[in-house]
Amino acid sequence: MASVNVFITLVLVSWLTPLCSSESSKNGDSYVRDACSVTQYRDLCIHSLAPFSNKAKRNPSKWARAGVSVTISEAKTVFEYLLKLNRSNSMRGRDRAVLSDCIECLEDTLDNLHRSLGVLRKLNGMTFNDQMGDVITWMSAALTDEDTCLDGFDDKEEINQVNLLQNRVTNMTCITSNALALVNKLATTGPENQTDP
Ligand SMILES: *[C@@H]1O[C@H](CO)[C@@H](O)[C@H](O)[C@H]1NC(C)=O
Ligand SMILES: *[C@@H]1O[C@H](CO)[C@@H](O)[C@H](O)[C@H]1NC(C)=O
Ligand SMILES: *[C@@H]1O[C@H](CO)[C@@H](O)[C@H](O)[C@H]1NC(C)=O
Numbered sequence: 254m255a256s257v258n259v260f261i262t263l264v265l266v267s268w269l270t271p272l273c274s275s276e277s278s279k280n281g282d283s284y285v286r287d288a289c290s291v292t293q294y295r296d297l298c299i300h301s302l303a304p305f306s307n308k309a310k311r312n313p314s315k316w317a318r319a320g321v322s323v324t325i326s327e328a329k330t331v332f333e334y335l336l337k338l339n340r341s342n343s344m345r346g347r348d349r350a351v352l353s354d355c356i357e358c359l360e361d362t363l364d365n366l367h368r369s370l371g372v373l374r375k376l377n378g379m380t381f382n383d384q385m386g387d388v389i390t391w392m393s394a395a396l397t398d399e400d401t402c403l404d405g406f407d408d409k410e411e412i413n414q415v416n417l418l419q420n421r422v423t424n425m426t427c428i429t430s431n432a433l434a435l436v437n438k439l440a441t442t443g444p445e446n447q448t449d450p
Contacts, residue, residue, distance in 0.1 A: 273297055273427035282306050288316040291438045292431040301327075301428060313439040314376060320432035321370045321392070324425070328366060331425050332359045338418065348406055348415065355402035355422070362398045362429075365391040369436070381444035389440060392433045399426045 273294045281289070281299035284306040289298035301323050302316070309315035335356050338344065344352050369388045376384055403422050406415050 273423060284310050287311070288313075288435065288438075289431070292434040294427040294431055297424075297427055298431045301431075313435070313442045314373070317432070317435045317439040318370065318373045320435040321366060321373060324395075324429050324432045325363070325366045325370065327425050327428050328359065328363055331421050332356070332363060334421065335359065335418070338414070343414065351405040352418075354405070358398040358402040362395040365395040365398070366429075369395075373436075376444065378444040382440075385436070385440040388436055389433070392429070392436055396426065396429050396433065399429060 281303045285299050285303045288309065288311075289295050289302065292298040298320075302319055305315070305319040309319055335352065339352055339356060369391045372384050372388050399422060403419060403426070406419065
């Protein structure tokens with residue numbers, strides 16, 4: 254069930270690949286480079302997660318939490334930006350309604366990310382598989398909502414504003430995809446080996 258979700262989600266976001274590059278990160282240490290090796294947008298992963306290296310080291314559970322935390326703060330930033338854009342009344346025509354829908358999708362995204370982080374903080378060997386199933390389902394739903402937000406904007410009008418918005422939401426989608434990969438890595442590692450080496 255969960256793995257089907259993940260498969261669909263990966264197909265869904267695979268077109269984003271060329272849009273989510275960040276400057277290539279040669280500066281990450283071996284811990285973050287190793288953790289990010291399972292993600293699709295590796296440079297972005299190294300760039301955003303490098304500050305967690307000292308604490309997370311080779312602990313998949315800590316990396317998964319770091320990935321989801323970073324996703325939450327990025328999603329909040331984008332959410333605030335969209336609210337401001339909505340208040341400014343600068344979008345015209347169909348894009349106004351699309352923006353409002355997009356904001357609602359991001360509210361769902363934030364709910365799902367917070368729920369995921371809550372469970373990742375309370376992992377338990379006895380219920381590990383069920384817990385990870387929930388987290389994977391919610392993270393996949395978060396990605397789907399972000400993708401729904403990107404749909405529907407008419408990029409021929411208000412080209413600058415819509416482009417900026419799409420870039421930021423796309424960036425967030427890539428960060429979410431990376432977090433989901435870290436969560437999947439944790440799910441396959443299992444409840445053991447979650448202590449620091
Ligand atoms: C966007 O702004 C309009 C008013 O201009 C408001 O009716 C609508 O609820 C806002 N949408 C969101 C999701 O805040
Ligand atoms: C993408 O997200 C990263 C990590 O939060 C951030 O540093 C970067 O500025 C974002 N880029 C864009 C285009 O929003
Ligand atoms: C967990 O650690 C043990 C002992 O270090 C090792 O034998 C085992 O392969 C590890 N399991 C995973 C899934 O990494």
